[in-house]
Amino acid sequence: MVLLLKIIYTMRPRLFLTIAFLILLGSCGTGGAGRQVARLVLSDASDLTGVLTSDGKHITCLDRSTGDVVEFDVLSGNTTRIKNLGPWSKADKHFSYQALFSRDGKQLIYNSYTDTTESIPELRIRNLDGSGLRTLYREKDNYPIDWSPDAGTILVYRDREKTIDLILISIVDGSEHLLKSLPPDWYSLLSASFSPDGSFIAYSVVREINSPDVDLFLMTTDGRNEVAIAAHPTEDQFIDWTPDGKNLVFFSDRSGTWDIWVVPVLNGKQQGEPKLLKKDFGRDSGVFGIAPDGSLYYRHYKRLGNLYNGEVEIETGKILVQPVKVETLNPGLPDQPLWSPDGKSLLYIPRLGYHWWWENKILTIRSGATGQELILRPQLRYLNYISWAPDGRSVIASGTTGTEFGIFGIDAETSAITRLTGEEDWAPHLCRDGKTLVYMTDWGIKKRNLDTGEESEVVKIADPGNIFDLSPDGREVVFQEADHTIKIVSLNGGQQRKLFSDLVKGKNNWWEFDLRWTNDGSYIIARAGSEIWRVPVQGGTPLKLDLSVPKMLSFALHPDNRRFVFSVSEGFRDELWAIENLLPK
Secondary structure, X not given: OHHHHHHHHHHOHHHHHHHHHHHHHHHHHHHOOOOOEEEEEEOOOOOOOOXXXXXXXXXXXXXXXXXXXXXXXXXOOOEEEEOOOXXXXXXXXXXXXXXXXXXXXXXXEEEEEEEOOOOEEEEEEEEOOOOOOEEEEEOOOEEEEEEOOOOOEEEEEEEOOOXXXXXXXXXXXXXEEEEEEEOOOOOEEEEEEEXXXXXXXXXXXXXXXXXXXXXXXXXXXXXXXXXXXOOOOOOEXXXXXXXXXXXXXXXXXXXXOOEEEEEEEEOOEEOOOOEEEEOOOOOOOEEEEEOOOOOEEEEEEEEEEEEEEEEXXXXXXXXXXXXXXXXXXXXXXXXXXXXXXXXXXXXXXXEOOOOHHHHOOOEEEEEOOXXXXXXXXXXXXXXXXXXXXXXXXXXXXXXXXOOOEEEEEEEOOOOOEEEEEOOOOEEEEEOOOOOEEEEEOOOEEEEEEOOOOOEEEEEEOOOOOOOEEEOOOOOEEEEEOOOOOEXXXXXXXXXXXXXXXXXXXXXOOHHHEEEEEOOOOOEEEEXXXXXXXXXXXXXXXXXXXXXXXXXXXXXXXXXXXXXXXXXXXXXXXXEEEEEEOOOOO
C-alpha cells in the first residue's frame, strides 16, 4: 500500500491528495464511533405514547379506546397493532396510568376504574392479545410503576391518607409486601425501577410538597439497606438503570441547567462521582427508555414562535416599515422583549419547554446594531417577569435559587446574581435612584428601600396580576383594576387618576392587557390580545396602531418611539429523538 501511494504521489499528485483525504476521513469516522449523536427519529410525535421495549426496537402503548397494543418501530418508523381479542369495557377505557409491559414483552398490566363512585381501580393483567385477563389487585389510589425482571411482581405506588407507600404485588396471588412508607405531607414519589438483575430498586422522591428538593435513593428489593445516591442540594430525578445494571441515569440541575447524569453503583452502593452525559437536555424532554446499545429515546417538546421587528409613526399609528422575522440564536419562543434604557440592546426570555413557568433559566441580550446575542445563565432554577435596571448594567427578575424565592439582580455581562428581596413577589422594577424597588404582591403594588429594608404600600388592587409599569422618572405607576380600568397613581400613594376603561370592546379578560410606559413618559402602550393602543398619559383619545397580529404574545416599543418588536406564539410540536452512544463505554 505504501509503495502504491508513492507511485500515485509521483504520477498524479492531485489523485494522491484525494486518496489521502478519504483515508483520513475514514480513520476519523472510525475513531469517532463512540461520539454522542442526536438523531431525529420522528418529526411529529404528538400522538406517540408508551415506553421503549427491553430490546430497544419498539415504543409500545395500549390503545385506551380498543385495548389494542400499538407498536412503533423506532428504526423503520412503521406502526403496527396487536388486536385485542379479549373483553374491553367502558371502565377499561379510563385507566389512569400508563399501561406497563413485562420485560419479556408478553404481558401488560393497567388500572381500570370499575367503581366510579369510590374511584377504586382494579389492577388488571393480561396478555398482549387480551387473553388471560384477570384482576390482580383492588385498592384505592394505586399506580403500577414497574415489572420485576422475572415478571413475578409489580412495583406499585399507593397513595393513602396517612402514608404514601411503595409496595410489591405478587403476580401469582395478588398479595402485597410493603417496601417503604413516606409521610404524604412531605413526600411524593416521582419514578422507580428494578435493577436489571432484580436485586435493587432505585427511586426518586420530592422531599417537600411544592419544593424542588428531589433526591435519588437505592434499596434492596426487600425494602432494606436504603442509601442516598449522588446526593446534592439541587434536584435529582431518576431516569433508568443502564442495561448492564452498573449505573443509574438521572436528571439533575446541579450545573444550573437541566442535564442528564450517570453515577456508577455496585452492590447497592455508589462507586465514584456522577458524570455529566448530556448538557441542556431540558426539563420537558420525556424519556421513553434506554436501548441495550445505550441509545436513549426521548420526546422533545418544541415550543414554536418568532420575533419580528418593524417601524411605526406613533402619532398617527401608521406602520412605516412592515414587520419582518428576526433570526434569533435560541430556538423556542422569544417572550417579554424589552429594550435597554439606551435603546442599544434587546432583552428577552427564550421560552423552551412545556412548563415554561418552571423551565425559564436563561436570558438573551441582543445587540440592536449587530444582531449578536449574549446568553445569560444565572444560577437560578427559575426566572420570570424581567425588567432592566436604570443603568442598563443588570436585569431585575423574579425567581428562585431552588431553596429560596425572591427578586434578584442579574449582571448583564457575568450572569452573577444578587438577591434583593426574599418574598415570592413578581413584576419587579427598579427606580432611577437604584435603591427603590417596586413590585407586585398578592394584594397590590409595594415598594422597598433596598438600603434600609423599609417597605410601604403604593396601592391596593383587587385580584392583582402582573399588569403594571413604572414611569421612566420613577414617580408613578400605571396599573389595572379588576374591572379592567387602567389608572395612574403616584409612587407615594394618594389620589388615583383614571386613564381609560373598556379600551377594547369584548376584551373582558384582564390577562389580555399588557401595559408599558414609553421612554419619554408621554404615552402608555397597551397591548390587548392582537391589538396595540397608544394612550396619552395627560389625557386624550386612545389611538389603535395600524397593526393587528393574531397570537401575539408580547410587544415592545423602542425608546425612539418608532422601532418596535413583538413575538408571536405558534404553538408547539413534539419530536422523537434518539441520543446514540449516550452511555460511557
